[in-house]
Amino acid sequence: MNEMTDVTASTAQAAQAVKVLPDAQTVTSVTHWTDTLFSFRVTRPASLRFRSGEFVMIGLLKDDGKPLLRAYSIASPAWDDELEFYSIKVQDGPLTSRLQHIQPGDQIILRPKPVGTLVHDALLPGKRLWFFSTGTGIAPFASLIRDPQTYEDYEQIILTHTCRDVADLEYGRRLVEHVKSDATLRELLGDVVEKLVYYPTTTREESPKMGRITNLLKSGALFEDLGIADGMSPQTDRAMVCGSIGLNTDLKEILEGFGLREGANSDPAEYVVEKAFVG
Numbered sequence: 318m319n320e321m322t323d324v325t326a327s328t329a330q331a332a333q334a335v336k337v338l339p340d341a342q343t344v345t346s347v348t349h350w351t352d353t354l355f356s357f358r359v360t361r362p363a364s365l366r367f368r369s370g371e372f373v374m375i376g377l378l379k380d381d382g383k384p385l386l387r388a389y390s391i392a393s394p395a396w397d398d399e400l401e402f403y404s405i406k407v408q409d410g411p412l413t414s415r416l417q418h419i420q421p422g423d424q425i426i427l428r429p430k431p432v433g434t435l436v437h438d439a440l441l442p443g444k445r446l447w448f449f450s451t452g453t454g455i456a457p458f459a460s461l462i463r464d465p466q467t468y469e470d471y472e473q474i475i476l477t478h479t480c481r482d483v484a485d486l487e488y489g490r491r492l493v494e495h496v497k498s499d500a501t502l503r504e505l506l507g508d509v510v511e512k513l514v515y516y517p518t519t520t521r522e523e524s525p526k527m528g529r530i531t532n533l534l535k536s537g538a539l540f541e542d543l544g545i546a547d548g549m550s551p552q553t554d555r556a557m558v559c560g561s562i563g564l565n566t567d568l569k570e571i572l573e574g575f576g577l578r579e580g581a582n583s584d585p586a587e588y589v590v591e592k593a594f595v596g
């Protein structure tokens with residue numbers, strides 16, 4: 318499938334669905350962005366509280382009746398009535414080879430125990446917040462760029478998203494466009510247009526900005542493009558990183574080179590990292 322497709326269930330349909338799975342939630346809409354990427358929304362358990370940027374375990378029942386669960390970042394903000402997820406489709410992946418076929422009205426399992434380090438609490442106060450993502454690693458930032466606290470706490474927010482191909486950027490591009498133009502979000506978040514900067518790049522298919530974000534940082538091209546004269550400093554800059562293990566390792570070294578230290582929920586500092594997937 319090369320074109321984006323949308324399927325949405327009516328609220329009535331979703332509400333009527335009978336819960337047969339443990340911790341069942343009902344799918345309310347599904348959007349296929351590319352052959353390998355899709356997003357979907359599900360009902361939110363009334364008792365679920367989470368901090369924007371956290372992840373939960375979601376999944377389906379296996380044929381033997383046991384749950385098959387995987388970690389997923391919640392892509393929707395903490396104030397949203399529903400939960401949104403942004404997912405890869407791994408051809409032979411135990412979960413996503415099946416999950417990619419869900420339809421509105423279907424049920425998924427959602428364990429309501431959110432955790433994670435990509436949260437505001439794990440960072441010390443700063444002026445400029447960087448969200449560095451590759452692939453589906455944009456999911457936690459899809460939540461955070463819709464969270465009012467992000468705009469209250471920082472003067473500037475820079476979201477970088479690097480993918481192999483242009484189509485892989487579409488979910489993020491649409492989301493940023495939505496944040497900047499949707500009347501309800503504008504009312505909730507305030508004048509975000511000036512604070513949120515979107516910096517998409519591709520590494521394989523030609524696009525206006527090409528290159529790995531690590532190389533663009535090391536060469537200084539990123540700062541030049543954004544009109545930032547003096548790079549990053551532990552006094553002003555805070556960063557959250559979500560990508561493959563290789564990306565995370567390489568970015569950590571660069572951030573440490575600027576003097577930023579890794580933080581955690583229990584010990585906030587200047588940057589935090591989370592894997593977008595294992596392997």
Ligand SMILES: Cc1cc2nc3c(=O)[nH]c(=O)nc-3n(C[C@H](O)[C@H](O)[C@H](O)COP(=O)(O)OP(=O)(O)OC[C@H]3O[C@@H](n4cnc5c(N)ncnc54)[C@H](O)[C@@H]3O)c2cc1C
Pocket residue numbers: 372387388389390391403404405407409410411412413414452453456457591592593594595596
């Ligand atoms: C903290 C955390 C948060 C996560 N959040 C998300 C999320 O929001 N969206 C999401 O799609 N996945 C996310 N993942 C990955 C997810 O848990 C599963 O690995 C993924 O759904 C594939 O499941 P699977 O059973 O089909 O294949 P698996 O057996 O889990 O994976 C098979 C292989 O596919 C590749 N792979 C798996 N997931 C990805 C991915 N997201 N991007 C690129 N390659 C991948 C890896 O090479 C992996 O070894 C997250 C993982 C962690 C640890």
Ligand SMILES: NC(=O)c1ccc[n+]([C@@H]2O[C@H](COP(=O)([O-])OP(=O)(O)OC[C@H]3O[C@@H](n4cnc5c(N)ncnc54)[C@H](OP(=O)(O)O)[C@@H]3O)[C@@H](O)[C@H]2O)c1
Pocket residue numbers: 353451452453479480481519520521529530531532560561563564565567
């Ligand atoms: N997406 C596809 O079209 C595709 C096709 C075949 C197989 N796969 C497999 O599917 C899985 C996920 O693919 P994906 O494209 O979503 O994720 P990915 O391989 O992590 O790549 C996502 C983006 O991150 C960049 N990147 C990777 N490692 C980096 C590092 N150390 N530093 C800086 N940037 C880095 C990649 O650049 P580079 O392009 O320079 O690596 C790419 O632009 C992988 O296991 C991959 O082998 C994907």
